[in-house]
Ligand code: CP
């Protein structure tokens with residue numbers, strides 16, 4: 001039993017491999033209870049605040065459903081209906097919310113914002129995505145890998161696209177800590193920052209994982225067990241970089257040819273939302289401007305490999321539940 005009670009969950013850098021695996025096991029336990037309709041509302045009487053400075057479907061729904069399943073109340077605070085950042089500092093907000101709530105989720109911009117919240121709120125703070133990290137997503141990804149590939153350690157995951165942002169950074173950390181080989185497959189300007197790569201190489205040495213950075217698609221993808229990608233332009237980035245991203249990353253789109261290079265049983269993964277067709281406002285706009293009908297992944301790959309992707313989305317809820325449960329109470333016997 002790993003007591004995480006009272007801890008913040010800001011980045012996986014702060015957690016040992018054993019603690020990360022404990023959260024994944026706890027999530028699998030909650031998933032089983034949920035499927036069997038067994039109530040697990042031990043946190044009755046508690047309340048959580050959910051701050052979203054960026055939009056969300058999965059993360060917000062996961063926090064709200066998980067809080068409700070655990071017996072807790074939740075309050076959703078969006079940027080237009082609160083004073084956060086405009087009329088009230090993050091420090092003051094943390095002090096106020098910390099007196100009313102038992103835990104605070106934050107989704108927004110720089111990692112320093114969620115760190116400031118954590119420094120000043122005397123309750124656990126959970127990172128629901130910043131520009132730098134998306135740690136709850138990685139727990140869901142690892143649970144999905146374990147469900148589909150049988151194990152995490154010793155498998156190989158290749159990430160294609162912009163590896164320098166929240167998803168690439170966080171996956172590299174998670175893989176390094178859990179012994180999953182990590183291949184960053186991208187133009188070299190899109191490789192993660194050297195300091196983070198060095199830290200991850202140290203963890204990888206302990207876990208037995210290998211971290212590879214390559215611009216060569218064949219080298220990066222041949223024989224891998226999972227091919228992961230994410231949008232080329234993340235929330236909060238300016239629209240005028242679309243052109244440059246499309247120019248730089250089109251060769252790194254996940255196509256059927258890419259999937260054929262991977263191992264026979266390879267899975268395709270995506271944190272979602274994904275631009276695999278033009279059924280969205282942004283998709284149509286990009287289509288009008290650049291003539292593309294998909295971006296980071298073709299519709300053919302997305303449709304052919306969608307099951308693990310939607311399992312990943314479902315697993316957001318079970319893993320977020322585990323994070324809240326473990327940081328708010330010790331009372332879980334799995
Ligand atoms: N994957 C993810 O975080 O999705 P949302 O942006 O919908 O929360």
Ligand code: NVA
Nearest residue numbers: 167230234235271272
């Ligand atoms: N990199 C994406 C992840 C979305 C879940 C973004 O930050 O928009």
